[in-house]
Amino acid sequence: MTGTHLKWKNWAHVTKLDPDKYLDAAAVEAVATSGTDAILLSGTLNVTRENLADLREQVEDYGVPLVVEPADPEGAVFEGVDLLFVPSVLNTPDARWVVGKHQQWALACPDIPWEQVVPEAYVVLNPASAVGRVTRAVCDLKPEEVAAYARCAEHYFHFPIVYIEYSGTYGDPAVVRAASEAITGASLYYGGGIDSAERAAEMGRYADTIVVGNAVYEKGVETLKATVKAVQ
Ligand SMILES: CC(C)=CCC/C(C)=C/CC/C(C)=C/CC/C(C)=C/COP(=O)(O)OP(=O)(O)O
Numbered sequence: 101m102t103g104t105h106l107k108w109k110n111w112a113h114v115t116k117l118d119p120d121k122y123l124d125a126a127a128v129e130a131v132a133t134s135g136t137d138a139i140l141l142s143g144t145l146n147v148t149r150e151n152l153a154d155l156r157e158q159v160e161d162y163g164v165p166l167v168v169e170p171a172d173p174e175g176a177v178f179e180g181v182d183l184l185f186v187p188s189v190l191n192t193p194d195a196r197w198v199v200g201k202h203q204q205w206a207l208a209c210p211d212i213p214w215e216q217v218v219p220e221a222y223v224v225l226n227p228a229s230a231v232g233r234v235t236r237a238v239c240d241l242k243p244e245e246v247a248a249y250a251r252c253a254e255h256y257f258h259f260p261i262v263y264i265e266y267s268g269t270y271g272d273p274a275v276v277r278a279a280s281e282a283i284t285g286a287s288l289y290y291g292g293g294i295d296s297a298e299r300a301a302e303m304g305r306y307a308d309t310i311v312v313g314n315a316v317y318e319k320g321v322e323t324l325k326a327t328v329k330a331v332q
């Protein structure tokens with residue numbers, strides 16, 4: 101499977117695994133066979149080449165599409181994965197997280213396989229999350245303000261993915277709904293606090309793709325399966 105042949109636009113459910121956290125072999129197998137459409141290897145803090153490679157080796161033999169979502173250029177590892185989803189954070193005053201890190205990456209690596217790179221326009225809405233703190237995102241936004249970011253992402257920057265990110269907490273469905281009504285071509289991702297079938301279904305009504313992360317570690321794989329079933 102190569103990145104360019106993956107139908108990532110059809111994914112309804114993605115599982116985000118954190119290289120900084122541990123899952124035993126049985127849990128990894130249960131995640132990989134849960135029906136989730138893809139596994140994203142991602143975290144803001146403490147992701148190293150070593151723990152990323154360890155996690156990738158644990159998940160790679162199940163035939164589930166694998167994506168790395170790097171938090172910095174050092175984390176942009178293509179080896180053994182299908183695609184890289186590379187974030188830009190739109191609601192930060194610090195341009196490093198919009199294009200600065202990306203410019204440093206392109207400077208250091210002149211031969212990036214861009215056909216394997218899918219840009220993501222993040223709107224970060226939980227100020228207490230690691231990604232909120234690191235990027236100093238301005239999170240106090242009304243639904244129409246988030247929707248305006250989504251329109252800029254789609255119509256001005258042509259990002260293929262708009263990602264409403266509440267990492268660690270369950271978000272406001274009215275915000276996700278407003279974002280979904282604002283865009284037509286880009287895929288809308290929602291992630292944050294999905295830990296039940298009900299929450300998966302609620303956000304799945306508006307988002308094209310829901311992302312489940314912490315619940316895998318905190319609630320277990322049966323809960324993950326319930327979230328898959330709710331959107332597929
Ligand atoms: C240019 C390259 C290759 C990378 C830069 C990419 C950028 C701009 C990243 C900034 C946003 C970011 C840190 C994204 C990482 C993905 C993400 C949101 C992971 C979830 O993070 P949390 O759940 O908040 O953090 P922990 O799991 O580490 O607590």
Ligand SMILES: O=P(O)(O)OC[C@@H](O)CO
Pocket residue numbers: 116265266267268269290291292293294311312313314315
């Ligand atoms: O860990 P949770 O809260 O499920 O959030 C998922 C994902 O959006 C984090 O980047």
Ligand SMILES: [Mg+2]
Pocket residue numbers: 118143144267313314
């Ligand atoms: Mg996390």
